[in-house]
Amino acid sequence: MGILYESTDLVGWGIWFFVLFSLMAFNEFSRTTKWGGITLFLIVPIILTIFVWPTTAAPGNEYGTGTWFNWVKTYSALAGCLGFMAIRYIPSLAKKKWVLWFPPAILALNILEACIRDFQVFAYGVWEGAYIDHLWVMSGPWNIMNGIAGLLNIIVICGWTGIFVSKDKSKDMIWPDMIWPWIIAYDLWNFAYTYNCIADHSFYCGLALLLSCTIPTFFIKKGAWLQHRAHTLALWIMFVMTVPAFADRIAPVPTTHNPTAFFVVSLLSLLANSALVVYQFYRIRKRKLHPLKDEIYTDTKAYKKAMEENTVAV
Template structure:
């Protein structure tokens, strides 16, 4: 028995690796080819909504995919993908005869932090909701095993801090290369790691026996490209991999429960520790960011908080 997970057959971890690399591959395909992005995040979801999900994600189904949360998360992730594609590629010729781009509009740059904050808030609400179930010894709710405890409150607070520390969105720009990625340089590695720890704790708390996939694999699928493939485009990677995964889950709901299950150990100590790490990391980030804002006399709603850091400057140099 492991510390966090227990798999009945080692082959399930091989399948887990396949899922990880498949998510990364399809993310790259949708990133570098506009037509692929439109097919994956517009045409495919329309077809699935009309012909597949009404059956595989019907309310009350035995795999728990028919909840309000799954449906809201699916379309909010897809909205993020399509919104980011619009920021990257929508352009027009103005009355002045010049070509103008959507990302040049400050109001348009408010969309990325807004959709990100909404997605985090959805999960924060769910953590508090699971605490409200009062399943102190564990139990099944909406066909998913879960256990209520102080970890839900701790991680809910971590998620709120994660929203508060979103910064620098007016510094978003589009990369100079053919892929025209949405680059957010102020979203440095410290925020990404704090988000990853929070989101993993959320999946561990609320979608426990699915968290090896929708937590660990899914977070690695966007974090690895952020550090090693296309730096500065974390939110774009995150939206696309999240949309890909949740579309798959809504289509093949039995995957994580029957076909390749990797359940958690159901150990309360594990729940407490992962949420404590999430809370500590996000609290530390919030304190550090507040210190920078105060020391440098910055406006957190307008200024770039980390513009003088090497991480920020490296991303700008590579993409602008």
Template sequence: MGIFYEVTSFSGWAIWLFVVFALMAFNELGRSTKWGGITLFLVVPIVLTIAVWPKTAAPGNEYGTGNWFNWVKTYSALAGCLGFMAIRFIPSLAKKKWALCFPPLILGLNILEAAFRDFQCFSYGAWDGEFINNLWVMSGSWNIMNGIAGILNVVAICGWVGIFISKDKTKDMIWPDMIWAWIIAYDIWNFAYTYNCIADHSFYCGLALLTSCTIPAFFIKRGAWLQHRAQTLALWIMFVMTVPSFADRIAPVSTTHNPTAFFVLSLLALITNAALVIYQFNKIRKNKLNPLKDEIYADTETYKKVVAENV
């Protein structure tokens, strides 16, 4: 696989595709019915929290799932899923501006958690690569570049005042101002984050996971990227907390541990997110918009198509 990953077999790619389509299928189950979502994102996590995760994700376990980040990420992702369900299925909430602040806040929190993790990996000083908390990490300038890229991605979050609930039976949470440019910038940053901080798991938790939410955002239910992202992330991390040996023992695909790969990915993430912020601020200035009150991309064809498909 060249500069980024060690060569994997046909069966490795088959497993990767299975992960992608399984996440997409469960995401559809979770969004198609209220009770499907409640089962997946409330009932199942309660059972796992009590009966499974204290053993499979115990602090210091050999697979690295017992660190603070995994636990925080699990419950913040689940909080996002449940919060979005409340907005979707309690009609009065979607009409309240304070409720519409929840999606950007939980999204920003998740991104900043990961940016902090990048900075933390730099602080380890593992310049030649080493196992820390049972995860292989190589510290370098890439951690700083990608941490900054994550902060820029948060700065570029916009237009949440325009969030609304689709009129079809699935009642999806539609965010039309979250256009393709932001999604791609996020994907590049997040993949670089997984590559930097969870390197030898990133074939799945980076590449497969991002694919599983980006495909639905562009081809199944446009405008609902954040909903797709929260649900696939929650599903994946619940699986990892339950079966921590998957990426290390069952279906491992290691990175090449090549410093050039780390540097290139994080530099690309930094450039992409900086370009997005510059473009967006120029658009705000040119159109005299207030990013706290106005939608930035309401004049674009992409925005108009998303709205037309869901009203």
């Protein structure tokens, strides 16, 4: 038995790495080719919505994919992908200031959805753990802690006025002010959310899914975290809606169901996001910035590197 998860064998880790690299590969395909994005995020979802998901994600099904949250999360993630593609491929859109409100708005909405879910799990009152809608959950203070952490994470979304389209062939949506402190705080919060609310699926939708967008942000395409996140999230949730037995029957890796693990994971999330709020407001006050109009991290190495790599035509 591990600390967070029950032990798994080499086959289990092989499946995990296959999920990770598959998400990264499909993200690259959708990111670097216009038709790849259109196929994966428009044509395929339409087909699945009509012919597959009414069966595999029917309300009350035995895998828990028929909940309101799964359906809302699926289409909000797809809306983000398609909206970002519009910004990337329709030149006139990226020049309109009001359009730049869409990325932070869809991001905040996705975070808020998860916060509501954390609070909902607390409201279930299953202090010893139980299966609800065919998903194992355990209510506790960690739900409140992490719900608050998510709301703090929304507060520190910043610098969207600096969003632009990269000058290279991939035409990525670049958000240079979204640097590593926010990304790490988000990752800690989102992992805690998956651990709290989709516990026995979080080996994949927590660890693998978060790494599939964080790794490209640091090593493949800097400044494009939100685009990476939208793509990989949409890809994963479409897969789950289509093959709902994957995490429960085909390759299960359950959590240890240990209350201490739940508490520690959410505590780290809350501490990281609280620290980020304090640090960011300190910068805003010291540099006399407007949080809704100005970029916050323009003097940092991470910001400058993202600008350098995406403003030169290739």
